Amino acid sequence: MTLVTDVRLRRVLDSRGNPTVEADVLTEEGGFGRAAAPSGASTGEYEAIELPAAEAIAKAREDAVPRLVGEVHAGNQREVDRALHVADGTEDFSGIGANSAVAISMAAAKAGASVTGAPLYQHLGGTFRGNNYPIPLGNVIGGGEHAADATDIQEFLAAPVGAPSVSEAIFANAAVHGEVHDILMERDEPAGKGDEGAWAPSIDDEEAFEIMDEATTTVADEVGFEIRFGLDVAAAEMYDEAEGGYVYSDRVRSTEEQVEYIADLVAEYDLKYVEDPLDEDDYEGFADLTEKVGDRTLVCGDDLFVTNTDRLGEGIQQGAANSILIKPNQIGTLSDAFDAIELAVENAYGHVVSHRSGETEDATIAHLAVATDAPFIKTGAVAGERTAKLNELIRIEDNAV
Numbered sequence: 001m002t003l004v005t006d007v008r009l010r011r012v013l014d015s016r017g018n019p020t021v022e023a024d025v026l027t028e029e030g031g032f033g034r035a036a037a038p039s040g041a042s043t044g045e046y047e048a049i050e051l052p053a054a055e056a057i058a059k060a061r062e063d064a065v066p067r068l069v070g071e072v073h074a075g076n077q078r079e080v081d082r083a084l085h086v087a088d089g090t091e092d093f094s095g096i097g098a099n100s101a102v103a104i105s106m107a108a109a110k111a112g113a114s115v116t117g118a119p120l121y122q123h124l125g126g127t128f129r130g131n132n133y134p135i136p137l138g139n140v141i142g143g144g145e146h147a148a149d150a151t152d153i154q155e156f157l158a159a160p161v162g163a164p165s166v167s168e169a170i171f172a173n174a175a176v177h178g179e180v181h182d183i184l185m186e187r188d189e190p191a192g193k194g195d196e197g198a199w200a201p202s203i204d205d206e207e208a209f210e211i212m213d214e215a216t217t218t219v220a221d222e223v224g225f226e227i228r229f230g231l232d233v234a235a236a237e238m239y240d241e242a243e244g245g246y247v248y249s250d251r252v253r254s255t256e257e258q259v260e261y262i263a264d265l266v267a268e269y270d271l272k273y274v275e276d277p278l279d280e281d282d283y284e285g286f287a288d289l290t291e292k293v294g295d296r297t298l299v300c301g302d303d304l305f306v307t308n309t310d311r312l313g314e315g316i317q318q319g320a321a322n323s324i325l326i327k328p329n330q331i332g333t334l335s336d337a338f339d340a341i342e343l344a345v346e347n348a349y350g351h352v353v354s355h356r357s358g359e360t361e362d363a364t365i366a367h368l369a370v371a372t373d374a375p376f377i378k379t380g381a382v383a384g385e386r387t388a389k390l391n392e393l394i395r396i397e398d399n400a401v
């Protein structure tokens with residue numbers, strides 16, 4: 001146990017060029033941890049509240065820092081996170097901002113680890129962690145809220161399920177990203193990149209499926225292991241009740257049609273993973289789809305569950321989805337994220353640890369994934385703020401952290 005002696009907060013840049021909160025936690029025995037909050041663009045309605053960075057910092061300095069310094073121990077994550085909740089005093093972290101909370105929570109974990117000398121994933125997960133690695137889901141074509149004038153579906157994700165190691169999986173995803181570029185060039189479809197480093201061409205979803213199929217098959221043949229692909233539909237962003245359902249560029253799909261459409265895509269492309277295929281309020285639609293395809297693919301709730309145990313509990317009761325996306329900033333602390341993971345694991349739901357579209361060099365989620373034996377991590381394929389996490393996974397595998 002190491003007493004917190006100082007908490008420093010500052011504004012730093014995220015990958016979109018927006019200000020975000022960075023926290024330093026210092027402790028007795030020279031402990032030190034630094035972490036920064038990520039930020040979403042296609043945020044779920046039920047997420048904890050992110051305040052403007054300057055406001056979050058001011059509120060946390062006033063209300064949280066006095067409850068932490070000289071009061072809590074960085075090695076005791078639940079004590080730290082309880083103090084953050086008490087300081088905040090709301091249900092959704094709108095008091096001090098989930099961005100201040102998550103930065104402090106993660107920085108405290110790193111400070112606690114630094115005193116013991118254990119790598120963060122062991123500090124969080126125990127000494128027996130570090131033998132299993134998540135399969136990285138690599139965003140290689142993207143649109144939705146992450147890029148203008150691109151696909152309706154937000155993310156097309158390479159899934160190197162047959163990779164013998166996490167580093168080979170990571171390099172395979174980068175190769176798929178490169179192959180997609182080559183195919184786009186052949187098709188005379190110039191493309192910039194979206195917020196997460198995925199290609200964002202002006203093509204329709206149908207063409208993106210063709211390209212993903214070709215790119216993953218080509219790279220799988222080259223590397224000699226199976227590479228499938230999956231989607232983050234981010235359907236809550238498409239759903240418009242007044243329009244009668246899910247608004248695509250070329251048509252509107254009713255809920256029944258959306259379930260059929262996604263089930264057909266799973267069958268046609270043997271999709272490994274489908275995130276947020278339905279609106280964030282539609283547990284029933286999620287349950288219908290899970291009933292249809294849940295034995296073949298991961299149906300994952302992101303905006304549906306927002307890393308929240310109450311919402312996950314409801315999903316478990318209704319059979320909605322069979323996996324949960326874990327984004328610590330959606331719920332505000334590492335303890336809350338762990339609670340969601342534990343509830344998922346107890347109920348045979350998979351968990352997928354995830355970045356946000358706005359990111360920093362912070363690599364905490366790589367450790368969180370290894371610490372909790374996550375079967376998957378979603379953290380992009382290229383771009384510095386994405387490779388920060390991917391390269392950290394390579395280092396963890398190489399015993400170099």
Ligand SMILES: C=C(OP(=O)(O)O)C(=O)O
Binds near residue numbers: 040043044302357358
């Ligand atoms: C990473 C995602 O995007 P954002 O951070 O914009 O919510 C997502 O929707 O899964």
Ligand SMILES: [Mg+2]
Binds near residue numbers: 276
């Ligand atoms: Mg999502």
